[in-house]
Structure formats: C-alpha cells, structure tokens
Amino acid sequence: MSISISNYPVHLQDGFKPNRECLKSQGSQSEYQKVFHRDSLEVSQLSKNREILMDKIKHTVVQSAASLSDMRAGILKEIREEKGQYGYSDVVNACGLSYARLYSEIEQRYENEQYYKVDGTPLTKEDEIEWLDIQFEQEVAWQKSCARITAQGQVIQGNIPEMPTEEMEELEDSFYQAKDAYMKLYRENRRAERPLVLQSYMFGNSQMYQILNRLGNLQERVV
Structure with missing residues (x-):
C-alpha cells in the first residue's frame, strides 16, 4: 500500500x-x-x-572641493610652526606638494580596488585626476586673485607705485612649475620607495618673491 x-x-x-x-x-x-x-x-x-x-x-569617494586647499593649509601651518612665518615661495611649494600627494593617494586607491561616486556610478582614476586638476586651477586662480587684491590696496595707500603685473603672471607660472616638479619627484620617490616631502624649490626669480612678500600679511590670508 x-x-x-x-x-x-x-x-x-x-x-x-x-x-x-x-x-x-x-x-x-x-x-x-x-x-x-x-x-x-x-x-x-x-x-x-x-x-x-x-x-x-x-569604496565611495566624496569629491571635496577643498581637499587640495586643506592639505596646502596644513603644510603651511607646519612651516609657520617651525619657522615662525612663511612667504610666497612656501605657498608655491605647498601647492605643488599637495597636488602630488593627492595624486599619489588616487593612484594607490585604484591599484586593486573599484570605487564609486556618491550616486553609485563607478568612479575612475581619470575622473579623480580630472577633479584634482580643476582644484589646482582654482587654487592658483584664488592665490593670484588674493595677491592682486592686496597689491591694489597697497597702490591705493601709496605704499607701492604700481601694480606688479609681471610678478603676478610669473607667480601663476610658478605654481604650475611647482606642480610639475613635485610630480617628477613623486615618480622618482615612488620607484625608490621614498616618502614625498616638502622641498625648498625656487620657481621664478627671487625679486618676484621679495615684491610679493612685501604686499601684506600673508599669514592671515593663506591659512
């Protein structure tokens, strides 16, 4: 059954x-x-x-508009604590170093991992580098604008005879020279497994920095 x-x-x-x-x-x-x-x-x-x-x-990356300027400010703070003050040459070096350090962080992130934007779509290394380039351009424009405004104030007060136009243009070029120099240093150090640290590079001529450093209190503006 x-x-x-x-x-x-x-x-x-x-x-x-x-x-x-x-x-x-x-x-x-x-x-x-x-x-x-x-x-x-x-x-x-x-x-x-x-x-x-x-x-x-x-693995989600929030792209901050202030990551480069924040890093630059931190480097300048360390310089001020060590030396008591800093000048435009230090600002230029700090910006170049900040770019190279952030670039190295991007490369390390994408060695074996996939990352995403906040909306969940895939984020590529090229996306992040493009965003870093935009940040650097904005930082350079801001630094140049602040220097120009300070110089205009000095002209109005009669402290300097005219706007140092040539020095302003040379300052802008110096930032991009610093970026290239620190990227070269980063690649060399990466092969040799050495840390990326601040250098005392001089981009442009010393007269430019002397003129710009006399414009005003850089310490209050940059950080």
Whole structure:
C-alpha cells in the first residue's frame, strides 16, 4: 500500500494501518522545515546584501572641493610652526606638494580596488585626476586673485607705485612649475620607495618673491 506525506510517496506493508495523528504531525514538521529553510535563505541573502552595501560605502569617494586647499593649509601651518612665518615661495611649494600627494593617494586607491561616486556610478582614476586638476586651477586662480587684491590696496595707500603685473603672471607660472616638479619627484620617490616631502624649490626669480612678500600679511590670508 502507498500513501503520500506532503507530496512524498511512502510504501507501507500490507495490513499496516497508519496513525493519522502521527502522519499529520510529520506533515507539519515538513512544512516547518520548508519555512525554516526559506527564512534561512532570506536571512543569508540579506546578510550578503548588507556586506555588498557596506563594501560599496567603503569604496565611495566624496569629491571635496577643498581637499587640495586643506592639505596646502596644513603644510603651511607646519612651516609657520617651525619657522615662525612663511612667504610666497612656501605657498608655491605647498601647492605643488599637495597636488602630488593627492595624486599619489588616487593612484594607490585604484591599484586593486573599484570605487564609486556618491550616486553609485563607478568612479575612475581619470575622473579623480580630472577633479584634482580643476582644484589646482582654482587654487592658483584664488592665490593670484588674493595677491592682486592686496597689491591694489597697497597702490591705493601709496605704499607701492604700481601694480606688479609681471610678478603676478610669473607667480601663476610658478605654481604650475611647482606642480610639475613635485610630480617628477613623486615618480622618482615612488620607484625608490621614498616618502614625498616638502622641498625648498625656487620657481621664478627671487625679486618676484621679495615684491610679493612685501604686499601684506600673508599669514592671515593663506591659512
């Protein structure tokens, strides 16, 4: 004789009478097992989804508009604490070093990992470098603008005869020279496994820095 328990055939010896309560209990246990198995799968999937989400959050990059200027300010703060003050040459070097350090962080991030934008779309190394370039351009424009405004104030007060236009243009060029120099240093140091530290590079001529440093209190403006 054959009977079915929860769709599973069971063969019994002839003359054997099954206990209906027992069969009912076994059927209920089978249903409980199905529910337990289903719930376990759901919990497992939820746990897996959570791990994926946490990993994505970990690999999400928030592109800050102030990361380069913040790093530059930190470097200048260290210079001021060490020397008591800093000049435009230090500002130029700090900007170049900041760019190279942030560039190195970007390269290290993308050695073996994938990162994402805040909206969840993939972020590439090229995207981040492009954003870093924009930050650097804005930083240079800001530094030049501040120097020009200070110089205009000095002209109005009669402290200097005219706007140092040539020095302003040379200052802008110096920032980009610093960027190139520190990127070259970064690549050399990377091959030699040396840390990237501040240098005392002189970009442009010393007369330019003398004129610009006399314009006003640089310490209050830059940091």
